[in-house]
Amino acid sequence: DAGVIQSPRHEVTEMGQEVTLRCKPISGHNSLFWYRQTMMRGLELLIYFNNNVPIDDSGMPEDRFSAKMPNASFSTLKIQPSEPRDSAVYFCASSFSSGGPSAYNEQFFGPGTRLTVL
Amino acid sequence: EDKVVQSPLSLVVHEGDTVTLNCSYEVTNFRSLLWYKQEKKAPTFLFMLTSSGIEKKSGRLSSILDKKELFSILNITATQTGDSAIYLCAVNYGGSQGNLIFGKGTKLSVKP
Secondary structure, X not given: OOOOEEEOOEEEEOOOXXXXXXXXXXXXXXXXXXXXXXXXXXXEEEEEEEOOEEEEOOXXXXXXXXXXXXXXXXXXXXXXXOOHHHOEEEEEEEEOOOOOOOOOOOXXXXXXXXXXXX | OOEEEEEOOEEEEEOOOOEEEEEEEEOOOEEEEEEEEEOOOOOEEEEEEOOOOOOEEEOOEEEEEEOOOOEEXXXXXXXXXXXXXXXXXXXXXXXXXXXXXXXXXEEEEEEO
């Protein structure tokens, strides 16, 4: 199993540019999560999808951030326009949820995308 | 406000020492508490705890949850340099399986 795949692994861009981060979840998983990690704020959940539908996007910092999941094997996180304070490591994770109220289902994290906005 | 607080923020020990990492939480509708180890890459899952007083153990690592006092500890015995990492505590809470709040982590450095 290839695990969760993220691309690019590193991204350096200038303020104002559009940034698109990509994620391929583990095959068979039906939940996908986007996280952001910084020294100041630690690891924060931005948004998560279940069966390709966004369930909770309350962690998305502002309208400059958007996420999509057009199918079960692909998701994107877009920042437009990017700002220096968006510099962070962005993780994608996936899990399998059997549905209904249940205990946590282990999330498998991708290697992350290190974003630097100059 | 829901929160997860870990202590200490960083810790330096020598090989062979035993360490205890702490995690306290305040959340609405607690479901489970999780420990992760993060080295240079992504967090990797260690334990999930849902019941008080039941120790989970994996090799030299063990963890226990106290739902009355709202905390958990992660113990590492006979530490090795390979244990050097950031240890993250997270709490799953609320009505949805995606509500997960992380602590800032404890950075453990094990010296030879």
